[in-house]
Amino acid sequence: MAKTQLKSDAIMDMMKEHLSSDAGKELTEKIGLVYQINVAPKKLGFEEVTYIVDLKKGEVTKGKYEGGKVDATFSFKDDDFVKVATGKMNPQIAFIRGAMKIKGSLSAAQKFTPDIFPKPSKL
Numbered sequence: 001m002a003k004t005q006l007k008s009d010a011i012m013d014m015m016k017e018h019l020s021s022d023a024g025k026e027l028t029e030k031i032g033l034v035y036q037i038n039v040a041p042k043k044l045g046f047e048e049v050t051y052i053v054d055l056k057k058g059e060v061t062k063g064k065y066e067g068g069k070v071d072a073t074f075s076f077k078d079d080d081f082v083k084v085a086t087g088k089m090n091p092q093i094a095f096i097r098g099a100m101k102i103k104g105s106l107s108a109a110q111k112f113t114p115d116i117f118p119k120p121s122k123l
Contacts, residue, residue, distance in 0.1 A: 006078045008039045011085045011117065012051050012060050018118040019058040027116055028058040033071040033108045039081050044101065048075070055116070071108035075101040087114045 018024045033055050038048040052065045076084065080099040083089035091113060094100035102109045 006039055006041060006049060007082045008037075008049070008051070008076075008078050008085075011082065012062070014118045015053065016060045019055075019060065024058055028055050031055040031111050031116065033111060034065060034067070035108075035112055036065060036070040036073040037081070038073065038075040039078050040075070041078055044075050044077060053116070070104060072102060072104035072106075072112065074109070074112065075103075084114065085117045087117075 019028065035053040035055070037051045037053060039051065040046055040048045050063060052061045052063070052070070054061070054065075054067075076094075076099065080089065080094060084091050084094050084100065089099070091100060095102060
């Protein structure tokens with residue numbers, strides 16, 4: 001079975017670079033939380049790819065989190081994640097429409113804004 005290539009992979013690669021920049025270091029100091037992002041190619045809960053955005057260490061990894069418990073988990077379809085990450089869809093609207101599911105700390109989830117992603121000019 002061939003692995004599906006997600007558009008989200010490219011965004012996560014840019015996120016890794018972004019977090020190693022000065023702006024990324026400021027984010028890790030300001031937010032200091034760990035997010036798990038599950039991205040499904042077509043339907044939530046199926047063939048999901050898990051990414052960990054660790055804003056304590058300033059790194060992005062693929063797979064389960066090894067450092068204990070994440071602060072908040074988000075689930076998206078690939079297209080919806082791309083819209084939120086590029087600022088084309090407001091995260092609150094995505095949640096209300098059911099395009100984004102959240103588990104974990106709501107206060108941590110509220111700090112998950114499009115500001116943590118590299119700006120679309122870099123995408």
